[in-house]
Amino acid sequence: MMSDTPLRLASRVGAISPSPTMAVMAEAMRLRAAGEDVVDFSAGQPDFDTPEIPSRAGIAAIESGYTRYTPNPGAPELRAAVAAAYRRDFGLEFGPANALITSGGKHALTGVFLATCEAGDEVVIPTPFWPTFPEQARIAGAEPILAPADAATNFRPTRAVVEPHVTDRTRVILLNVPGNPSGVVLDPGELDALAALASEAGAVLLWDDTYSRLTFEPAPEGAYRRMQEILGPRFVIAGSSSKTWAMTGWRVGWALGPEELIRGAAALQSQMTSNACSISQKAALAALEADPAEFQWMVRAFAARGRRMREGLLDIPGVRCGAPDGGFYLFPDFRDRLGPGEGSRSLAEALLDRERVATVPGVAFGHDTHLRLSFATSEARIEEGLARLRRFFAV
Ligand SMILES: Cc1ncc(COP(=O)(O)O)c(C=O)c1O
Structure with missing residues (x-):
């Protein structure tokens, strides 16, 4: 007969939060699998194949x-x-x-x-x-x-x-x-x-x-x-x-x-x-x-995409965004575009829900008026995503 004593897990399991960035990627993947056209700015990895x-x-x-x-x-x-x-x-x-x-x-x-x-x-x-x-x-x-x-x-x-x-x-x-x-x-x-x-x-x-x-x-x-x-x-x-x-x-x-x-x-x-x-x-x-010169083409591609994405974000009134020195992320500040009581999670959810643009809420990184946007995606997808953001913010 199966024991009805509940399974007891160690307290350390409850003390650790699962990765929030993975959660957004999973939701974007689920939508895409359901046939939705998602612009994925949530990726934490290069879009290139391994060289x-x-x-x-x-x-x-x-x-x-x-x-x-x-x-x-x-x-x-x-x-x-x-x-x-x-x-x-x-x-x-x-x-x-x-x-x-x-x-x-x-x-x-x-x-x-x-x-x-x-x-x-x-x-x-x-x-x-x-x-x-x-x-x-x-x-x-x-x-x-x-x-x-x-x-x-x-x-x-x-x-x-x-x-x-x-x-x-x-x-x-x-x-x-x-x-x-x-x-x-x-x-x-x-x-x-x-x-x-x-x-x-x-x-x-x-x-x-x-x-x-x-x-x-x-x-x-x-x-x-x-x-x-x-x-x-x-x-x-x-x-x-x-x-x-x-x-x-x-x-x-x-x-x-x-x-x-x-x-x-x-x-x-x-x-x-x-x-x-x-x-x-x-x-x-x-x-x-x-x-290292063998792989510089990837760095050059990221630099160009980052510049373009930042330019596009700065075209949206009220959005602030620093210029990155490396990597493939931007961390724009939307504080002047948030409604009363609205934080980064609801903004990210609304973007995914209304425009099918996947981002990661800044609260996961300690700043609740920001979103993390990854530019590890093609120029065409960046343009499409920027167009959707402009529509979302009624620019
Ligand atoms: C800052 C930072 N450190 C470490 C890692 C770990 O990457 P990996 O375990 O794939 O080497 C990541 C991945 O997103 C990262 O962003």
Whole structure:
């Protein structure tokens, strides 16, 4: 006879919110599956297919039987290639033992948070923030502390923004540049100041650099190297192959940091997921070792689309929107177009409902008068979406 004792779940399940960005994508997908013509500005991934260089390496991996476990922290050649790529691209000093290969950037963050944080610790997260950051801190038992940045500065997560929230319990200060959703990058002086703050606080500066190879101008010369000099072992990176090479489904990311942290995160990973997919590791290796110029066409396309989408948004009276330095998102402010009591969720719902334009409500990122719009879609869809927005706002 079946027991009628209710199934008891652990409290941590209720403490974590599922990804709100995924929820909007799911609704847009449902409408499209039902035959509706949805303009999808909610996508969190490139619309391009994975380029040939990593794709062919993946196929070659299967054909050559590279389909078994790799060492838990990743294939040695990939760990070396990740370290070398950060030297090439940012002048950073890491060796293979400083690199842990993970199943995506999200998983790299999990490893870093679990290896550095526990109950009683605080993680300072500038806003607007990618919704996974606070939840990841919570999974590790730490308390996320939000540090609101100012729309007037295009949400620059500077020392002035972060410092008022630093306490003696601060274990990690999170830096996501270019940011999702703001797209903003800091100047060298601002990066120095933030590194100095983390160093003085004895905190880890965790740079989520998922979009760092999708910047529209070259990286600030030597700036990340100076952060590493200031912070030493407290400078930690969580990175990903997902966006740079349109490889979201392949699931390869990495953490870079001091050996003891990497060993700790690797030990946790070894009991949770073993290694990242062997085939995908070969694909990521090929992408990392290729000349970055091979992939610049994607960056140029994003830059042009971002400019056009922003121009179109600014044509709508009352809409404000900062210019991104990288990535593929805009985070416009609709405060002057919201009705009384209306927030970003109802605006996003109305847009999807009336005009079949999918966006992500800004409340998910900590700012309830904004929407996140992704320009990882074709020029034609951007024009169509802008036309629908103009109609919606009766321009
Ligand atoms: C800021 C940021 N970090 C990390 C990730 C993780 O991506 P992935 O797990 O696909 O590597 C994303 C994905 O949207 C992101 O926007």
